[in-house]
Amino acid sequence: MRPQFLYEKNLQGVANSVKRKQEQYRKIVRHLYYNGAASIAEIVKAVKMSQPLVASLVDDLMGYGMLLDNGVGESIGGRRPNLFCINSEYQYVIGVDINLHTLNLAVFDLSNKQIFREETKYFDLENSDEYLNSLIEKIESMISQLGIPREKYLAVGISIPGLVDAKQGLSHTHLSVAENGLARVLGDRLGINVLLDNDARTMALGEKAFGKAIDKENVLCLNLSNGIGLGMILNGELHSGKNGFAGEFGHILIDPEGKLCYCGKIGCLETLTSGKILVKNIREAVDNGQPTLLASYKKENRKIDLRAVVEAILQGDQFAIDQLNQMCEYLGKGLVTLIHLLNPEMVIIGGKIAHAGKFVIDPVTMSMNKYAMSRISSETELVCSDLLDDSALMGTMANVMRSVLSLD
Amino acid sequence: MRPQFLYEKNLQGVANSVKRKQEQYRKIVRHLYYNGAASIAEIVKAVKMSQPLVASLVDDLMGYGMLLDNGVGESIGGRRPNLFCINSEYQYVIGVDINLHTLNLAVFDLSNKQIFREETKYFDLENSDEYLNSLIEKIESMISQLGIPREKYLAVGISIPGLVDAKQGLSHTHLSVAENGLARVLGDRLGINVLLDNDARTMALGEKAFGKAIDKENVLCLNLSNGIGLGMILNGELHSGKNGFAGEFGHILIDPEGKLCYCGKIGCLETLTSGKILVKNIREAVDNGQPTLLASYKKENRKIDLRAVVEAILQGDQFAIDQLNQMCEYLGKGLVTLIHLLNPEMVIIGGKIAHAGKFVIDPVTMSMNKYAMSRISSETELVCSDLLDDSALMGTMANVMRSVLSLD
DNA sequence: ATTACTTTTAAAAAAAATTATAAAAGAATT
DNA sequence: AATTCTTTTATAATTTTTTTTAAAAGTAAT
Known part of the structure; x- marks a missing residue:
């Protein structure tokens, strides 16, 4: 058999x-x-x-x-x-990492090696049939380019931002045009099983399988890019909650007297800490004549985006570092809540801001020391991901294999 | 065999x-x-x-x-x-529910029936050998009173407040006089295996086995008495965190401009909502001539404690209800954070305040509606425990049986 | 190099567990 | 009431899995 x-x-x-x-x-x-x-x-x-x-x-x-x-x-x-x-060539897994503006595709063999990898920039995520079609086209063209017969593909693992119900294969926030559920629609059209999850959770799976969370049982993974995502490994298992809505860390209350968030509530963590806010604040300051490396970037007609900001920070730009520090204070506050509730052994920071390394870790650590009960927080290690931009893509592979090889 | x-x-x-x-x-x-x-x-x-x-x-x-x-x-x-x-008489389980001022003992048969039950009031928990000795004495006297041979006892399940490392059998907050760990010390002296856990987590196990959390996979159980405890069932399993410190819900930050908490931090939830604060506020108001049923209690020389306050609330005392409502607003805020992070299917309120029934549920629900993203909060049911004062004791039984009958 | 001891692998014997079959006991239908 | 159909239980036959035993292939020490 x-x-x-x-x-x-x-x-x-x-x-x-x-x-x-x-x-x-x-x-x-x-x-x-x-x-x-x-x-x-x-x-x-x-x-x-x-x-x-x-x-x-x-x-x-x-x-x-x-x-x-x-x-x-x-x-x-x-x-x-x-x-x-x-036999690493016995079957293959397709990994699809959908971001708001970028699409990452990969094909993995069973030794987790990426035998194909492609990054498509300016592939803007929108809720349209056109997006869906061009996504499928991209995958199909990759498949025909590789020449591996379709039945050799074990599954397609997808990472996508927003609210996702992995069990049902539904993406609520994005690509809801797929009426019968994104996983089923893609699966039918590609002729390959599709496994879907939210980006932060997929990253957490990536970290658990290939990153710093290996052999750890209780780990929180933060996806710090334009927004704030949270993926949780609890008791060794990914936690998704009843509907897959778990991890809305960006919208917990931090400042009752704060600003209005786009979610409709006041004082959410994301109104205080997020790549978007960081960039916005810095752009305004540059417009107001703030002396910073980033002002020179602008003169060179280079766009001031999150990547540029992190680059400036790594070059020691004092103003950008100050701005980041300020945000990390709030982030630390939020993390303290998490740590008090969940007592994890490790918190891993991923996403674009993780490239800043110690420039995030240090101020967040300081803030946590200030706001946490030390008996609890001293048990938690705070680190940056070393998978970095690859963690979600690696996570899709981990997710597929976890599902395929689960024992129940 | x-x-x-x-x-x-x-x-x-x-x-x-x-x-x-x-x-x-x-x-x-x-x-x-x-x-x-x-x-x-x-x-x-x-x-x-x-x-x-x-x-x-x-x-x-x-x-x-x-x-x-x-x-x-x-x-x-x-x-x-x-x-x-x-055969419900094949073996028995001893349940010990340690509270700050009360001790509940029970012996369960294998049909979960309490064949013995005893509540000892004014049994004040303190970190002394005397307490430990009188606890053991109580248990021993119960054993000899029942006349069931010692080897018929499967285990002793213990519920105790504070930080507990269940895996190691350590109680950090209370009874740390037991040098080799509370579970081992008691186990050695009683000649019966001992299983230890924190009170809120034990309650959660009780609710999962015998209460409203039966057949549910993601449930949060609040222990609202003098403090705020939290026990979590996530993915069908009790979550304890790395060291068993998970569930410090009372010390998450709610009001950055708030009061100093006994834990050393500012604006903890427990500085705003807790039985202790409720009683304290009401006592002060009574002293200042506030008209309320509780004033008459005082005249009758009855102590104004949490039990009395809840009684007044159930009798419709407007002032007490107002005070509770105010606290529930904060509690709701805190719960929103929990729900956003964990997406549970149910939140169960237990502890002394749960006796107030809809007088807690309704204002907390209102507050949650105000502060939560409705897509998420609408998936979570908020209810009061119906095990009430029995939930921790029942939880000790659940904990023992869970451990004994686990399959790995 | 020889001997004693290990670990790995293969094959035979024994045990355990499953499938298949049959019997028992009752329900439903004629 | 007799017949047919179910479900439950017991037994026999078969298959699967394990235990036991032995052989193969190596290490380490004398």
Whole structure:
């Protein structure tokens, strides 16, 4: 019985024995995917099945081409073990990272390597059939360019901003033109299964699988770009809430006497800290003659956007640093609320502002020290992502594999 | 092989076959505990084992006295099924609900019935060996009074306020005199396994097992008494955070220009909403001649405490209701933050203030409507606990059984 | 190099669990 | 009341999985 390795998991009408065997296959593949090449003996320990059984299952999987012999490993005092690994070319995953103005596409093999990567700038997200069509066109052209047969694609993982109900495959904020749900519409048109989630949550999955959250159980991932997104790993699992609305960190109340937010409420964190506000404030200051590196950027006719601001900060521009510090004070306040509520072991800052590195970490840390109960906050490490701009894209891969290899 | 039914789960040095059999027993007992009497056929469906196997395991368990024949059930079109249920007298659980001024003790049988219940007032919690000794004495006297042999007690579940690291069995805030950790010290002295957790989290477990959170996956439980506690069920699991510090809802920032909190920070939610503040404000008002039912209580030399205030509210006392409303406005603000972050399906209010029923629910709902993004808040139901003062005690039972019957 | 000890792998024997089959007990229909 | 159809339970047959045993392939020490 060929390994299905996918959404057929809960297929009804299939004999129990088939389901059982598929689950055994999945356990082995799962271990090899998450831990790399291993010997039969190692797999036995990890999957809690007997050695003859594991040996025969591995044999099957080799026969189907899903696993490969990976030579012999080092001895630890006896016969040297035969190692096995996943055939990274057995299947592929398409990753789609949708941003407000940019589209990132990638194709991953089963060793998580990007065998294709493309960034399309000025690909502005809008709720129209045209956008949907050109998105599909982009993916199709990538598929035909690569020449890999369609059935080799395990799934398409998508990251998109806004409110997303991953379970149902719905995107509420963007691309609601897809009437039967974005995941289904894209899946039908591409002929490949589609898995959808919100950008911040996808980033969190990326960090958990490939970034600083590996082996951590309670991690918060902030997506600091134009807005503020939050993806949470709690008890080792992604938290999405009842409808997938969890993580609206940008709209928690920070200043009751603050400004009106576009969400209709007053004093939201996003009215005080966000890439958008930072850029806006700096642009105004430049117009008012504030001396800063960014003023010279403007003279050179370079656009003052978030990327430029971060660049100026990294070059030590005092005014931009001051502006960032001010925002980090508020961000720290907000984070303290999070930490008090959730007691995470790590907070990872991602998004465009994460490029500023210690220029964000340090002032946020200071602010947290000021506002948090130290017994709690001292348990939480604050770091910048090292996946940076790749975290959402890597997250789509992580999301697909998590779904495919889940054990229930 | 006798069913161990307990902490021996991960015992090393035991043959794999024994572990497997114990797990099979556990699956069956688990189903019967959580779903009540069932036929072999029903169990087969639930535990995904074959009918002959389940039949033989049930046979074993009956032989050990853990299960009982529960007669024949109704036919649904064929032979009437034999039903089996847990022998509720096979083992017992001791529940200990430690409050600042009261101690609640109970002994549960395996049908969750309290076969013993005792409330001790004026049992003031303090960090002393005397307290520890008298607590143990109380438990011991209960044990000898009941005459059930010690080995019949599965475990002692404890609920205690403050910071608790359940995994390690440590109580940081209270009873830190127990040097090797409260759970171990008590366990050694009582000769029974001890399971510890924070009061708000224990309440959440109680609500999930026996209250309004049954069958819900994302539920927040507020313990509104003198302080504010929060227990969270996320993705169907209790969330404790890295060190068990999660749930410090009382110390999130609400009013940056507010009062100093005893925790050292400014403008914490607990400086604005808490039973303590409510009572304090009302006492001051009474002293200043405010007309209210509670003034007459004072004349009758009755103490104005939280219980009295709630009673006055239920009798329609306008001043007390006003005071509560004011607090609920802040509480609603705080809850909005929670809901935006976690997108729960339900928020359950427990603790002494929950006795006020709609007098809390209505103003909090109003406040939430005012401050929340309606798309998110409309997905969350706000209710009062119906376990009320029993929720923590019931939670200790839930906690023990959850631990005993967990499947990993 | 020889010997003793390990670990890994394979194969045979034993045990466990499932599927298939049949019998028992009752419901529904004629 | 007799017949047919269900569901439940018990038993037998078969398959699956594990345990046991042995062989293969290496390390480490004498």
